[in-house]
Amino acid sequence: MILILCREKTFDVLTLDKELTSTLNVDVLSLMPNELSLEFMDQKKISLRHRGDLLEPELIIGWTSLHQKDNGNTLLSILRKNGYKVLNNDENLGLAQNKILNSSILRAYGIPNIRTFLVGNLTDAVRIASELSYPLVLKPLIGAKGEGIRKISSKEQLIDETEVIFSNNEMICMQECINKPERDIRVRVIGYKAEFAFYRFVGPDGFITNLSKGSHWEEAHLDETLRSLAEKAAIAFNAPIAGVDIVEDIDTGELKVIEVNATPAITWPYEKTVKTLVSYVETLLKEEN
Known part of the structure; x- marks a missing residue:
């Protein structure tokens, strides 16, 4: 069973x-x-x-x-x-579901990533914002499906968006805003092997790319560079099932990992992922026996 x-x-x-x-x-x-x-x-x-x-x-x-x-x-x-x-x-679910742990693992394994800070007060938030420069991105410590992610364009907006968070003694992630095309890339990894990649274009708000927020998608060519980066990230998290989110940095020409999701969608827009996962499960059961 x-x-x-x-x-x-x-x-x-x-x-x-x-x-x-x-x-x-x-x-x-x-x-x-x-x-x-x-x-x-x-x-x-x-x-x-x-x-x-x-x-x-x-x-x-x-x-x-x-x-x-x-x-x-x-x-x-x-x-x-x-x-x-x-x-x-x-263990891998806990790492992947926490934004700052996500960033820490990527850094520890030398995987190109986006600079992320964990902040719990306005003084540090303003100081870090001046280092990153505007615009920047705010993310909840724990989150999914694009919930709670905001693009911040000024000090005044930063103060307004974090007032309640800091008054409740909570913390938030501040992230560098990369100069990128109006899309990111999701790579599905099953059994530590990349099997499918697709572009997620910005949705109605002009920033969030999550499909659940109205983004549209197109298949992306899974070349060796993209494949290798996604698989390296999945291995770093010990995540045999992973959705690796990657961004194209226009300024450096480099691919950078945004985060690793350990409970990614496995049906739409590519339902063959389910069969790939079932085949992987079958292999695990045979190894056990």
Whole structure:
């Protein structure tokens, strides 16, 4: 049996569930964290249950984020540490879902990236903004689908956008605004191998490129430079399933990684990714046996 631990039962999750079931002829359960319980039997054994029924999955696929990030990562961590086989585990999900950790990993591995700062007060924010120069980008520490990302064009706007954040003793990421075409590149990586790349063009707001925000897309040529960069980033995060976001820096002619997403879309706009992922899961199960 395969368990998909998900944030919610999205089209991606349901499609993966169906493909795993039909291709591998195995039972698949797609469940949210709150649909499960852990029982500690003794110092060396736990049991995983759904509505009282004992579950003994051969493989657990982690697909939790946003409002289920904490619950999901807690479960995945305990299960992994108690001997369950986990694909997309708590460690790589946690790294990929945090913007400043994302930046830190990229820097540590020498992967070209965009300068990012973690800031918790206005004094430092103004000082860093003067170093970066305007415009710059504000991002929440944790986020997805383009939520909370703002382009800041002046000191006055910076003060206005961060007033509530800093008054609540919260922190925010400040990022350099790269001179780039009106697009970025998403590369899908499965089993640490790049399989598909596409351009995401800016949406109605003239800045955000997320497809969920109205951006449109075109297939990009997955040449060796793009392939190598995306795979290197996925390996750095130990993320066998990854959506690597890359930007073209016009000033330097260099490709730079924006971030690595460990729960990327695996259907639209390229549904063959689901079959690639199922083939990778089949390989993992065979290795286990």
